[in-house]
Amino acid sequence: MIESTDSVDRAGQQPRPVNDEVVRITGLSKTFHKRGLNALDDVDMTLRHGTFTSVIGPSGCGKSTLLKIMAGLIPASSGEILLNGVEVTGPRQDIGIMFQQPTLLPWRTSLENVLLPIEIRSGSAAAQERSADALQLLELVGLGGFDQVRPFELSGGMAQRVAICRMLVTGPAILLLDEPFGALDELTREYMNVELQRICRERDATSFMVTHAIPEAVFLADQVFVMSARPGRIATIVDVDLPRPRTLDMMTTPEFGALVRRVRHELNMGIGEGGEE
Amino acid sequence: MTFKPEELAGPVEMSDAEALWYSGKWIDRVPQWVSVTVLGLAMLGIWWLIAELEFVSRILLPGPAETFEELWDTTKNIVSGGHIAEGLWITTQEVVWGFLLAAFAGFVLGVVVGETRLGKRAVMPYLVSFNALPKVAFAPVFVAWFGFGVNSKIVMATFIAFFPVIVDTAAGMLAADDDTLMLFKSMESSRWQTLRKLKLPSALPFIFAGLKTAAVFSVVGAVVGEYLGGGHGLGELIRFSAQTLRIDRVFALIVYLGVIGLLLFGLVAWAERKLLFWHKSEIFEIQGTG
Structure with a gap:
């Protein structure tokens, strides 16, 4: 990949990453040439260790594209992503990812599904050795005793818990969550948000979640990135300074309501800006 | 929680x-x-x-009693190792060989077609249009090429049973959904690993659908081959019995043809149950026992 002079200049201007910086993105752009679509335009962001970041934006704002580039699944057109100081050029073991669908293999038990990333990278023997860790993870997400159960016996929320374990088993430095609970019903989704917060806190994880539910974005996040569409760029950052651990009761407080209103306002501004098409 | x-x-x-x-x-x-x-x-x-x-004339349509009597005679002939036993054995061999060759070739080539870009873009359209041809029409060609012995029947059975296997296998290779493929990519899975751990298991329901069709078609292929190419199989015995207006015997022999087909089909269905315990169709059966 040829680096644009622009990003080289930037790299010259900015100091090297500080210790607690997990992800640093500079001047990231993505153009889908076939469709002539400018999906992402000059995105900069920093994710610090142990923080939770939500990204919200209208559909087609490139938020999923951003996540896939961060995961090394598709290349950027220009710009740079550093994960723990090393540029992301493809999929890596220290990147954990989770999708809207649990994407569990139906012929494997929960335990075998959780161990899949180890098995693919290091072989079955290595996976076998890590079973104890996998069982501990299942315990952590509240699925102790479900290790020999197959996906068709699990509810949607339980299946996503297994997917969380599979994401965590390699001990990734960053968790990339692509609308992880978007396919769940509202009540299960709220439960899963509380659970995700607990798991992230216990693992001291750095997380980056794409969503289009404003309350969910605010509930989980330390900062909410609001994106605008065409070209996709980060319009505003809303800091969420609600105390942790957050509870579902907090969602009815005026402070929470004010944050939701603010994010919604910024979103509307973004849509108004890019909505000429 | x-x-x-x-x-x-x-x-x-x-x-x-x-x-x-x-x-x-x-x-x-x-x-x-x-x-x-x-x-x-x-x-x-x-x-x-x-x-x-x-x-209808009794010669053209024998009643159930005569037919069961004939079926009993046929069974006695088979048990005592008479000429019908020989015919049954020949036809069974043709059907089994035809099925095995079709299953093997159809599976291997189906994986190649479904897994490669050239296969998907160039070979698949030919397969689909070939599949639409009335394949029994090729029977005289195979008799001309492979003679009046067992070989031409095996080739006919293979030819007719091959298409459902290759078409379904190739389609099955595309059954894995995009997100799961993305997941494997994120795990840095090699092409071989993705094939073995994701694509082939995902294709199994399709492959078994193809194999079940092939089990039925291989009997059709062998019998058509025998109708046109002679020999000593059940097809030839049926043809001869019909020509001599022994319709009761035709019916009895068809019962035995059906037994071959059903046994082969049952074997495939049994293997499917064992391997696809995780699949929707099987799960429905497990949970549907009420």
Whole structure:
């Protein structure tokens, strides 16, 4: 990949990453040439260790594209992503990812599904050795005793818990969550948000979640990135300074309501800006 | 929120009120084996009546009694190792070889076609259009090429059973969904690993659908081959019996052809159940026992 002079200049201007910086993105752009679509335009962001970041934006704002580039699944057109100081050029073991669908293999038990990333990278023997860790993870997400159960016996929320374990088993430095609970019903989704917060806190994880539910974005996040569409760029950052651990009761407080209103306002501004098409 | 495995309890007995509610139609209240038996007997009765009243000449349509008698004679001949036993053995060999060759070639080539870009873009359209041809029409060609022996029948059975396997296997290779493929990419899975751990298992339901069709088609292929190419198989015996107006024997022999087909089909279906315990169709059966 040829680096644009622009990003080289930037790299010259900015100091090297500080210790607690997990992800640093500079001047990231993505153009889908076939469709002539400018999906992402000059995105900069920093994710610090142990923080939770939500990204919200209208559909087609490139938020999923951003996540896939961060995961090394598709290349950027220009710009740079550093994960723990090393540029992301493809999929890596220290990147954990989770999708809207649990994407569990139906012929494997929960335990075998959780161990899949180890098995693919290091072989079955290595996976076998890590079973104890996998069982501990299942315990952590509240699925102790479900290790020999197959996906068709699990509810949607339980299946996503297994997917969380599979994401965590390699001990990734960053968790990339692509609308992880978007396919769940509202009540299960709220439960899963509380659970995700607990798991992230216990693992001291750095997380980056794409969503289009404003309350969910605010509930989980330390900062909410609001994106605008065409070209996709980060319009505003809303800091969420609600105390942790957050509870579902907090969602009815005026402070929470004010944050939701603010994010919604910024979103509307973004849509108004890019909505000429 | 913690779950306990006990939550996955099995089916629970319905109350009488529920049972009444769900068994609205009388047919639902009759055990299935009863309805199947009654319908079978009714059809036999109609057959018997038509033969008995001689709407059709008895030579052309023997009644159930003559047919069962002939079936009994045929069975005795088979058990004592007579010429029908020989025919049954020949046809069975043709069918099994035809099926195995079709299954093997169809599976291997189907994986190649479904897994490669060239296969998907260039070969697949040919396969689909070839599949639409009436393949039995090729039978005389195979007789000309491979002679009147067993080989031409095996080739015919293979040829006709091959297409459902290759087409379904190739389609099955595309069954894995995009997100799961993305997941494998994120795990830095090699092409071989993705094939073995994701694409092939995902393709199994399709492959088995193809194999079940192939089990039925390989019998068709072998019999058509025998009709046109002679030999000593069941097909030839049927052709000869029909020519000499021994329709009762034709019926008896067809029963044995059916046995070959059913056994092969049953074997494939059994293997499918063993391997696809995780699949929707099987799960439905597990949970549907109420």
